[in-house]
Amino acid sequence: MTQVEMLQAIQTVASPWMDKLMIGFSFIGDEEFYIATVPLIYYAVNKRVGIRLAIVLACSMFVNAWLKFFFSTPRPIGVEGIRSLYTSSATGMSFPSGHSQGSATYWGYLASVVKKKWFALLAAFVILTIMFSRLYLGVHWPIDVAGGLVFGLCFVSGMAWADATFVRKLGHSVKVALGLLFPLVLLAFYHQTDGMKLVGFLLGGWIGYLLESKRVGMQLPKRWQDRVVPTLLGLLLVFLLRFVLKTALPENGVMDLLRYAFVGFGATLGVPWLFVKLGWYPGKKGI
Secondary structure (H helix, E strand, O other): OOHHHHHHHHHHHOOHHHHHHHHHHHHOOOHHHHHHHHHHHHHHOOHHHHHHHHHHHHHHHHHHHHHHHHHOOOOOOOOOOOOOOOHHHOOOOOOOOHHHHHHHHHHHHHHHHHOOHHHHHHHHHHHHHHHHHHHHOOOOOHHHHHHHHHHHHHHHHHHHHHHHHOHHHOOHHHHHHHHHHHHHHHHHHOOOHHHHHHHHHHHHHHHHHHHHHHHHOOOOOOOOHHHHHHHHHHHHHHHHHHHHHHHHOOOOHHHHHHHHHHHHHHHHHHHHHHHHHOOOOOOOOOO
């Protein structure tokens, strides 16, 4: 069976309600979902998990963007006999699937942290459903989603190994140097627009986190009820900052890098500083 025939077979179950359901599952793999939920984890669940999730996801998606550029595989959009929906989510080339790789990275890393069977099953369900949705919607080939799954899980394994082996043992100055040098090394290999955005986020987010840890020291309140309102405000501020910067700065490579650097810096330093300054979250005295 060819890949075209596989997509056609999947699309035999198409119906209006299935269209909406698959678009909904595909949205869980969109950038907006990650921008909303990664800060939520950072502000409301666990800072350390939140920043590591952000880093491994950004690195994974940077490599995904480079691989798409390298392979330049056309999407099935426009191929005779294949119906394509939600094409606004299908920018760039096809292999490997960004939705598949991103979801495997995101949910795979969280499953490695939670270490509960029920969560691992939930994570597997979400990943596989997002993969299926991309095939159902006719925006990826089967090999694309399979490749995205493999690359995503490789990043999760690599992050777990690096964290356990040497990252925790590094001093503050070394982490600062790595936070500056590593994204720039990535940029030397791939400096298209999507790569610029991810490098900017890595730079701003990591440096902001290190400065926040040293100068602000935000800690999450013990009662989860005390985290709800600040977290919602934090998410609003992150999206507002992203919107304002997108409106104010022109969309080109360097400005994209600066915009996402400011978003990452604001999310990991600015918002925590505000929480501590207002007395909502405990932190270091005298900031």
